[in-house]
Amino acid sequence: MSPDTPATADTADKRALLDVLERLAGECESALGQASSLEDVEALRVEFLGRKGRLAQAMNAMAKLPPQDKPEAGKAANTAKAALAALLDAALETRKRAAAAAAFAGFDPTVPGRPPLQGSLHPVTLVMEEVCDILSRLGFSVVAGPEVENDWNNFEALNMPPDHPARDMQDTLYVTESILLRTHTSPLQVRSMLARKPPVAVIAPGKVYRRDSDLTHTPMFHQIEGLLVDTKTSMSDLRGVLAHVCRKLFGDDTRLRFRPSFFPFTEPSAEVDISCAICKGTGACNGTPCRVCKTTGWLEILGCGMVDPGVFAQVGYDPETYVGWAFGMGVERIAMLKYGIGDLRMFFENDLRFLGQFY
Ligand code: DAH
Numbered sequence: 001m002s003p004d005t006p007a008t009a010d011t012a013d014k015r016a017l018l019d020v021l022e023r024l025a026g027e028c029e030s031a032l033g034q035a036s037s038l039e040d041v042e043a044l045r046v047e048f049l050g051r052k053g054r055l056a057q058a059m060n061a062m063a064k065l066p067p068q069d070k071p072e073a074g075k076a077a078n079t080a081k082a083a084l085a086a087l088l089d090a091a092l093e094t095r096k097r098a099a100a101a102a103a104f105a106g107f108d109p110t111v112p113g114r115p116p117l118q119g120s121l122h123p124v125t126l127v128m129e130e131v132c133d134i135l136s137r138l139g140f141s142v143v144a145g146p147e148v149e150n151d152w153n154n155f156e157a158l159n160m161p162p163d164h165p166a167r168d169m170q171d172t173l174y175v176t177e178s179i180l181l182r183t184h185t186s187p188l189q190v191r192s193m194l195a196r197k198p199p200v201a202v203i204a205p206g207k208v209y210r211r212d213s214d215l216t217h218t219p220m221f222h223q224i225e226g227l228l229v230d231t232k233t234s235m236s237d238l239r240g241v242l243a244h245v246c247r248k249l250f251g252d253d254t255r256l257r258f259r260p261s262f263f264p265f266t267e268p269s270a271e272v273d274i275s276c277a278i279c280k281g282t283g284a285c286n287g288t289p290c291r292v293c294k295t296t297g298w299l300e301i302l303g304c305g306m307v308d309p310g311v312f313a314q315v316g317y318d319p320e321t322y323v324g325w326a327f328g329m330g331v332e333r334i335a336m337l338k339y340g341i342g343d344l345r346m347f348f349e350n351d352l353r354f355l356g357q358f359y
Contacts, residue, residue, distance in 0.1 A: 014069040020058050021076040024048065025083035032091045041095055045088045055081055120359045123335040124222050124347060127249075128205040131224050131329075134248045138241065140201045140226065145188045147207050151178040153187035157314040158265035166264050171211040181209035185225035186265060189307070189326055192227060193315040198322050199230040205331070216344055222331035229307065229317065229324030235268070238304060238325040242272060246301070249338060250277045257298055266305025266326060273298035277337045292337070299337060302329035 028048050035041050048054050055077065062073045121129070132142050145153075151162075160166050170183035188204035196202075204225040213219050228237070239258065246254050255275040263269040275281030276293035283295040293299050304327035309319035332347055339358070341347075346354050 014065055014073060017058060017061055017065065017073050018076050020061075021073070021080045024054055024058070024080045025087060027054075028084050028087050032087060035091065036095075038092065038095045038099065041088060041091045044091075048084050049081070049088065055084065120356060122347070122355060123339055123341070123358050124331050126358060127331050127335045127338065128222065128224060130249065131245060131331075131334075132203055132205060134245050135203045135226065135241075138201075138244070140203045140228075143188055143192055143202045143204045144206060145182075145185075145191050145204065147182055147209070148175060148179060149182035149187050151180060153190045154180060154182050154184075157190040157311065158186055159308055159310045159314075160264050164264065172209050173211070183210050184208050184328060185223040186326070186328060188225050189227045189265070189311070190315060193229065193312075193317060198317065198324075199228075200324070201228045202226070218332075218344060218348060220348075224329050224331060226327045227307070227324065228326075229312075229322050231321060231323070233323055233325065235306060235325065238306075238327065242302070242304065242327060246274050249334065250274060253280070255281060261303060261305075263303055263305055265308050265311050266303075267308045269303065269305035271300055272302045272304060272327075273300050275299075278340070299333075301333055301337075302327050304328070 028044060031044050031047075032041065035044055046053060050056065058080075059077055062070065062077060065073055136142065155161075155164070155167060172183045173181045175181075185204045185206050185208060188202070188206075192200055192202045192204070202225075204227075206222065207220055208223050209220050210217070211219065226241075228241075239256070243254075243256050246256060253275075254277070257273040257275075258270040259273065261269045261271040276283075276290060276297050276299050278292040279285045279290035279297065281297040283290055283293065283297040289295045290297075304325065307324035307326055312319040312322055312324075332344055335341065335347070336344065
């Protein structure tokens with residue numbers, strides 16, 4: 001009887017059935033020789049051991065044997081079943097091993113792993129941390145305030161009542177008529193004076209917002225505010241502190257220049273220039289005109305002045321008793337000069353080739 005012709009009732013004599021059973025394992029083995037994949041092996045398991053498979057068909061035929069022939073046929077069926085199961089299990093195991101080995105082909109376990117990508121601090125953060133570090137050593141406390149600020153802290157208490165023309169330069173996004181994205185860190189002067197009694201010495205780094213967007217302005221940028229209030233201090237203290245900060249940031253040979261200016265919340269007020277860190281104040285680099293300071297040899301980096309008595313009055317400090325000074329510097333500007341970054345937009349493009357250089 002051919003293996004493809006399963007034992008049926010017509011062929012149900014003992015000899016024929018034993019013959020079928022004896023041949024099953026061999027046939028399975030040769031079929032397995034052609035089965036390369038796990039799926040092929042599973043298909044053969046169904047063909048030989050499945051509910052309607054070859055062994056099951058033989059068992060059906062056995063039911064029709066005369067009772068005295070059944071024990072011998074039953075034994076042969078059990079033997080065939082065990083042999084088939086062993087063959088299929090072993091085949092499955094070797095295919096699994098082969099699949100695993102193939103998955104690791106070319107894998108060299110001795111090659112060192114790739115180091116995980118490590119972040120670095122943003123140049124703006126680095127400058128803020130450095131300035132805070134320098135001023136902390138002089139006794140200033142670092143303070144922070146909300147970026148969504150009220151009109152009074154941002155403008156009114158700083159001598160900029162509604163419709164004051166100085167507001168025009170600092171237009172911003174309004175959340176309501178009196179709540180806005182702060183346009184500078186100067187509201188931290190107001191908040192600090194309201195929260196503390198003199199002497200006050202604080203610095204406030206943070207984000208500020210203005211309706212400004214071109215090659216040299218971004219709608220969000222960073223400032224660092226400084227404020228010192230005491231019974232006795234003067235513009236020369238301010239100058240000394242700023243000179244110290246600038247020399248720590250840009251080198252001991254950095255020179256400072258104070259230009260008279262105007263801010264509503266300081267009187268007198270000044271803008272401070274430092275000697276150009278690129279051309280060392282000469283206006284030229286190796287004979288070519290310095291592009292950074294536009295040959296002037298000077299770079300503007302901050303605004304400052306003596307706290308206006310009107311501001312003291314707003315926060316409840318007696319203007320007859322207290323004096324103070326304040327300054328506000330742009331962080332991106334300082335980072336550009338310190339690290340030689342030519343384009344402001346690079347700070348906010350999140351290009352890792354740029355950011356990865358500031359380890
Ligand atoms: N808040 C000013 C601005 O954003 C900068 C400034 C000028 C801050 C003078 C000060 C200061 O504290 O005294 O333009």
